[in-house]
Amino acid sequence: DAGVIQSPRHEVTEMGQEVTLRCKPISGHDYLFWYRQTMMRGLELLIYFNNNVPIDDSGMPEDRFSAKMPNASFSTLKIQPSEPRDSAVYFCASRGTGEGYEQYFGPGTRLTVT
Amino acid sequence: GDSVTQMEGPVTLSEEAFLTINCTYTATGYPSLFWYVQYPGEGLQLLLKATKADDKGSNKGFEATYRKETTSFHLEKGSVQVSDSAVYFCALGNYGQNFVFGPGTRLSVLP
Numbered sequence: 001d002a003g004v005i006q007s008p009r010h011e012v013t014e015m016g017q018e019v020t021l022r023c024k025p026i027s028g029h030d031y032l033f034w035y036r037q038t039m040m041r042g043l044e045l046l047i048y049f050n051n052n053v054p055i056d057d058s059g060m061p062e063d064r065f066s067a068k069m070p071n072a073s074f075s076t077l078k079i080q081p082s083e084p085r086d087s088a089v090y091f092c093a094s095r096g097t098g099e100g101y102e103q104y105f106g107p108g109t110r111l112t113v114t
Numbered sequence: 115g116d117s118v119t120q121m122e123g124p125v126t127l128s129e130e131a132f133l134t135i136n137c138t139y140t141a142t143g144y145p146s147l148f149w150y151v152q153y154p155g156e157g158l159q160l161l162l163k164a165t166k167a168d169d170k171g172s173n174k175g176f177e178a179t180y181r182k183e184t185t186s187f188h189l190e191k192g193s194v195q196v197s198d199s200a201v202y203f204c205a206l207g208n209y210g211q212n213f214v215f216g217p218g219t220r221l222s223v224l225p
Binding site: 004033042043045048056091093100101102103104105106107108 | 146148150156157158159160163165203207208212213215217218
């Protein structure tokens with residue numbers, strides 16, 4: 001299996017621009033998670049989906065952030081408009097029901113907002 | 115809710131030294147416990163896991179034993195290498211709860 005795939009790996013954008021991060025979970029996994037990692041706040045859960053349905057979005061910082069999962073093999077995290085404080089590494093992870101609780105992480109997208 | 119506490123870093127060791135990174139947890143029911151490792155510029159990788167009390171997880175020379183009586187899951191390695199330099203996260207998964215990560219412990223191994 002190719003593992004969790006994220007794109008782009010690096011994104012540099014200017015404040016006010018829209019940013020879209022993409023994730024392809026491991027085939028057959030029915031849970032998908034979006035995390036944000038910063039030096040100051042560590043690893044934060046933003047939102048997770050089960051069977052393409054958002055279950056808990058309490059970690060989404062504000063309305064500028066939105067996430068979708070139109071099908072079992074694709075999810076997006078969008079920031080509009082972006083701000084410098086959104087600079088972080090964003091990780092996607094997936095998990096399969098019946099396989100235990102462990103999550104499998106993608107390589108992350110490093111976002112820099114100038 | 116469930117929580118995980120792990121020792122603050124950074125931890126700096128010489129090559130071939132013994133490593134212990136402490137992790138304790140608070141949880142209801144029967145959680146599963148995990149150690150993840152994050153190498154520079156990469157995502158988190160599952161290092162080892164234990165799903166019930168007294169289980170020992172092991173991988174790449176690392177070990178951790180699920181101790182319910184002390185609510186602990188300490189990570190150990192008998193002889194660290196420079197290539198083990200990374201950030202290590204203790205984590206907990208439990209029924210009906212969000213997955214919980216500790217804050218991470220940065221390990222630096224010097225040649």
